[in-house]
Amino acid sequence: MSVILKEVLEIEKTILRNLYSLYLHDLSKFTSMIDIGVDGSFEYESLDKFWDIDGLSPYFIILDGSIIGFILLLERPFLTKENDLGINDFFILNKYKGKGLAAKAAVKLFEEKQGHYFVMQVIENKRAVSFWKKLYQELNIEINERQELIDDEQCLIQTFKI
Template sequence: MTVSLNPISKDEKHILKNLYSLYLHDLSEYTEGLDISTDGLFEFDSFELIWKTEGLTPYFLKKNKTIVGFLLLLESPFLKKDYDYSINDIFILKKYRRKGIAISLLKVLFKQKKGSYFVVELAKNIPAVIFWRKIFSELNIDFEEKKKIVDDEECLVQSFQIT
């Protein structure tokens, strides 16, 4: 299995927008803050900022050249000096989940980008919490976890170092 992280070009943003709708649909199960729009999509309010803001980098996650999801990485200058990176969003299409693709892709990312990271999950999103704890365990990553209110939602924030 060949997995890769591929930066998304502005010409491909329509594909990412479609994937974001699926991602937000999945998240809507865990929060009252997400609703479908009048055109039948779940929309990311700040989607256009991805293309206008330095330090927001979207990647397609691919398995054997097929798009299986996306990852939005935050880094400097968008992030302040406390952390080098944040995996803001990671989404794998249901067909490709639980097949080791995500851990393989994160290994690629962590090999390319070393430094201090944080991730945030909605506390009610138990599958995401389990996912990240499994990643930390399988990759032998020590992490610190704190509960925090983010946008009026109880979240878990995990911080860790990749060396």
């Protein structure tokens, strides 16, 4: 099974918007900051800015020609501090979870984009925390980790160099 990353084009915005709604639905279990909209969807208000602001880089995760998720990568010039890259959002459809595909997507990203990274998870999202810790161990990535309160949510932040 071959996993590739493909930069999301602005004409593919609707597909990404639909995937973001699913992602935010999943995250709503772990945070009080995410609620369903009056239209019955979970909306990411800043999605339209992805194509207007340099350094906001959405990628589809594609398996054998089908979109199975996405990554929102933060890059320079959007990032201005010590990190070159940040994985802001990372989503795999439930059907594909637990098959090693998210790890393959992360490895593909690390191969294509090298530098100082940060990754953040809401501590209550134990599956995400476990995924990242396992990935760091499997890839022998040395991390610095700290806890921080962000938007009233306790988060883990890992920084590392690829």
